[in-house]
Amino acid sequence: MASTSVSRVLPASPQQVWDLIGGFDALPDWLPYIPESTALEGGRVRRLTNPDGDVIVERLIGFNEVERHYTYAILEAPFPVTGYLSTLRVHPVAGRDDAAEVQWSGRFTPDGVSDTEAEGLFAGIYREGLEALDQALSA
Structure with missing residues (x-):
């Protein structure tokens, strides 16, 4: 099993960050890679569409x-992995009320690619996502 984790300190309180990203169906609010999300099964499943029209289906665990x-x-996703499990977490920053650290991590089994390739793919997705979150919070 492979894994990766990316974190970033952002210019907003933990509650402000969580208010933006804490809804399971909220990805389109801050992540340009996912312009569309449809909540299913009472909000426990989300059907995401990326700009290329690829569909990603995720279940809240x-x-x-x-x-x-x-x-x-x-x-369901167009990624070369199976058994994907990911956590998005907001941490307070000690001594700062105006900053939060967001950590996005995942573990998965590569399928047809090396551990390094799969880890690089998701590290890039997480890094770009946290950059977009920083921009959304700074806007």
Whole structure:
């Protein structure tokens, strides 16, 4: 099993960040790679569409409003992995009320690619996503 994790300190309080990203169906609000999300099964499944028209279906596995994190699994996607499980988490920054650290991590089994290639793919997606989140919060 392969894994990767990316984190970034952002210029907003943990609650401000969580208010933007904490909804499982909120990706289009801050992630340009996902312009469309449809909530299914009472909000426990999201059907995402990327700009190329590819469909990604994900299931919410765990959610904690107080600790500000959720975990999800990919059910269907054009990625070369199986068993994908990811967590998006917001941490406070010690001594700062105006900053939060967001950590996006995942583990998965590469399918037809090396661990390094799969880890690089998701590290890039997470990095670009957190960059987009920083821009959305700074706007």
